[in-house]
Amino acid sequence: MRITRTRTRTTRSRAAIGLAAAAALLALTGCGGDNDGGGGSTPDSTSGSDSAPTVRLPKLNGEKIEVAAVWTGPEQENFTKVLKEFEKRTGATVTFVPAQDPIVNFLGTKIAGGSPPDVAMLPQVGAIKETVAKKWAKPLGPEAKAELAKNYAKGWQDLGSVDGTPYGVYFKAASKSLIWYNNAVFENAGATEPKTWKEFLTTAETISASGVTPVSVGGADGWTLTDWFENVYLSQAGPEKYDQLAKHEIKWTDPSVTQALTTLGELFGKPALIAGGADGALQTEFPASVTQTFTGGDQPKGAMVFEGDFVTVNIAQTEAKIGTDAKVFPFPAVGAEPPVVTGGDAAVALTDSKGAQALLTFLASPDAAKIWAGSGGFISPNKSLDVAAYPNDIQRDIAKALIAAGDDFRFDMSDQMPQSFGGTPGKGEWKALQDFLKNPKDIAGTQARLEADAAKAYGN
Numbered sequence: 001m002r003i004t005r006t007r008t009r010t011t012r013s014r015a016a017i018g019l020a021a022a023a024a025l026l027a028l029t030g031c032g033g034d035n036d037g038g039g040g041s042t043p044d045s046t047s048g049s050d051s052a053p054t055v056r057l058p059k060l061n062g063e064k065i066e067v068a069a070v071w072t073g074p075e076q077e078n079f080t081k082v083l084k085e086f087e088k089r090t091g092a093t094v095t096f097v098p099a100q101d102p103i104v105n106f107l108g109t110k111i112a113g114g115s116p117p118d119v120a121m122l123p124q125v126g127a128i129k130e131t132v133a134k135k136w137a138k139p140l141g142p143e144a145k146a147e148l149a150k151n152y153a154k155g156w157q158d159l160g161s162v163d164g165t166p167y168g169v170y171f172k173a174a175s176k177s178l179i180w181y182n183n184a185v186f187e188n189a190g191a192t193e194p195k196t197w198k199e200f201l202t203t204a205e206t207i208s209a210s211g212v213t214p215v216s217v218g219g220a221d222g223w224t225l226t227d228w229f230e231n232v233y234l235s236q237a238g239p240e241k242y243d244q245l246a247k248h249e250i251k252w253t254d255p256s257v258t259q260a261l262t263t264l265g266e267l268f269g270k271p272a273l274i275a276g277g278a279d280g281a282l283q284t285e286f287p288a289s290v291t292q293t294f295t296g297g298d299q300p301k302g303a304m305v306f307e308g309d310f311v312t313v314n315i316a317q318t319e320a321k322i323g324t325d326a327k328v329f330p331f332p333a334v335g336a337e338p339p340v341v342t343g344g345d346a347a348v349a350l351t352d353s354k355g356a357q358a359l360l361t362f363l364a365s366p367d368a369a370k371i372w373a374g375s376g377g378f379i380s381p382n383k384s385l386d387v388a389a390y391p392n393d394i395q396r397d398i399a400k401a402l403i404a405a406g407d408d409f410r411f412d413m414s415d416q417m418p419q420s421f422g423g424t425p426g427k428g429e430w431k432a433l434q435d436f437l438k439n440p441k442d443i444a445g446t447q448a449r450l451e452a453d454a455a456k457a458y459g460n
Contacts, residue, residue: 053089054384055147055365057358061091065355068097068107069121069345073287074313078375079121085371086362092355102424104130107350111136118356121345122168124415124423125159128346132162138349140166141357147364151384153406160346168346171363172372173381174308175398176227176341176412177331180290180315181305183324184298185212193329197232200332201266204273207303215267215274216302218289219281219437222430226414226422228306229433230341233260234410235334246413248458252450258443263334265440275302278438287314294320306331308343309398313377322394342402343412344381373399421457428453 071079076096083094097117099106104127110116116136122128131137140148145166148157152170160168179200186192189210194200204214218224234242237256244250245257271277275292276284284292290311292301295318305311312322320326330338347363349356362368369380373389383403390396402409414422414429421428429450436446 054367055361057086057090057362058354059091060355060358063090063092063353063355065092065094065119065353065359066097066117067094067119067121067347067359068099068103068110068117070099070101070103070123071121072098074316074375074377075310078372078378081375082363082368082371085368086359089362090355090358092358094359102419103127104419107131107136108134111350116350118349118351118353119359120348120350121171122348123343123345124417124419125346125411126416126418126422128160128168128348129162130419131348131350132167136350137167138352138356140169140349140360144169144357144360144364147361151364151366151382153381153383153403155406155409156344156381159344159411160348168348169360169364170344170346170381171368172345173379173402174310174343174412175379175402176308176343177231177339178308178311178328178398179304179306179331180293180311180326180328182293182298182300182303182320183327185210185300185303186327188212188298189303193327194332195338197235197263197266197332197334204267204304208273212299212303213273213275213301214303216284216289216293216300216305217274217281217437218284218286218305218307219278219434220284221286222425222434223414223423224286224289224307225433225437226429227308227341227412228264229260230413231306231331231339232263232334233257233413234339234341235331235337236260236263238335239410242410242413246416248417248454248460252454253447257447257450261436261440261443261446264436265443268437268440281437282434287317290314291318294318294326309379309395310377312392312395316376322392328394340405340409341412342405342409343415417454418457421454428457 067083069079080096083096087094103120103122107120148166148169156170157166160166160170185207189207191203191206194203207214236259241256267273274281290305291314293305294300294315315322315326332338347360349360366382366385369382369385370389372378373380373385374391376391376395379395379399379402381402387396387399390399424430432446432449432453
């Protein structure tokens with residue numbers, strides 16, 4: 001399976017996006033805020049009902065709609081707010097169906113049992129391709145297509161399309177090239193924000209010498225490790241190689257992969273730099289990797305944690321204040337330019353119901369995005385959403401950088417791949433990189449396993 005958008009970004013444009021994002025983030029690291037990431041007054045924009053609707057929806061009194069997603073905790077709660085607003089406007093009853101990863105397997109079970117959800121939120125481009133190939137997904141109707149065309153850059157439209165036919169609406173995006181840090185630890189250690197990979201490793205050693213383990217890694221969730229690899233690989237190998245590897249046009253035994261794993265091994269190969277060492281990291285789930293970075297005052301279990309803008313949801317579960325206690329810098333440049341990797345979740349209809357298409361139309365509108373944006377931990381690729389909807393300056397500037405990129409960006413590589421390779425716990429890339437974290441010296445063996453699993457998944 002391959003991404004539908006094949007346009008190659010130039011190094012110059014990638015640099016411009018990276019520098020814009022970096023400038024925005026670095027300028028904000030002195031901003032104050034409250035626990036949910038405050039940092040500037042914001043209009044009352046957390047409710048979809050406090051302003052005139054921008055999208056017309058049909059009356060669906062009595063219609064029942066099921067929506068499946070893997071979201072839990074705050075993400076599920078915030079998405080439920082969006083669904084409640086849809087219910088209010090249409091009269092439909094919407095039920096959230098908790099799904100398991102990998103979601104395609106979950107959907108297959110539901111469909112085989114004759115009870116498919118009406119809409120599924122798919123976190124991988126590969127999952128969209130697979131649902132289309134299995135003839136589960138339904139194309140967008142005219143209203144949803146019109147709303148999508150009005151509010152989204154072509155790159156995001158293409159990511160939700162298969163062979164030119166639009167199926168998915170990318171409701172939630174993620175900026176996945178960010179490193180968040182405990183400011184008290186940095187100040188105590190005399191550490192500064194690094195701009196290059198070499199400086200990052202030096203900063204880690206400086207923090208370690210101060211008595212705090214520098215890096216928190218949620219290795220129990222293999223997707224975090226794929227994000228580490230992708231940022232290193234994009235910056236070091238460049239966008240053309242990145243696209244080729246994502247499509248399996250080059251093998252995982254390619255020298256560029258060897259180089260990226262060697263670079264990543266400079267961190268993973270030093271257990272003293274990772275909270276709990278490799279064994280501890282492999283037992284740490286992503287949410288805990290964040291919260292343990294911002295609890296314990298100036299003696300947390302880890303000083304830095306890498307992940308996307310959605311980290312703010314987990315930070316909000318601690319007493320740390322975003323912009324003062326918790327700060328952020330762009331993923332350091334490994335090659336000539338810092339990487340800019342994005343991700344996202346797309347809504348896809350699995351039934352031909354009127355309600356499913358109406359919900360996709362709503363999710364493609366700024367009205368729906370505005371509701372979750374106000375709750376934090378959310379970035380929308382919807383270019384019609386007023387950035388005033390976001391709760392703090394950090395998220396507003398991340399959103400601005402995402403929209404400014406237009407269709408000139410690189411999407412999460414593992415999410416472009418067949419789900420059996422790039423999105424399944426305990427298998428494929430997730431498992432290979434977990435094994436690599438445990439034994440980072442085995443670069444050749446890791447590459448061989450990655451290539452064998454990729455070849456099987458891609459069928460080539």
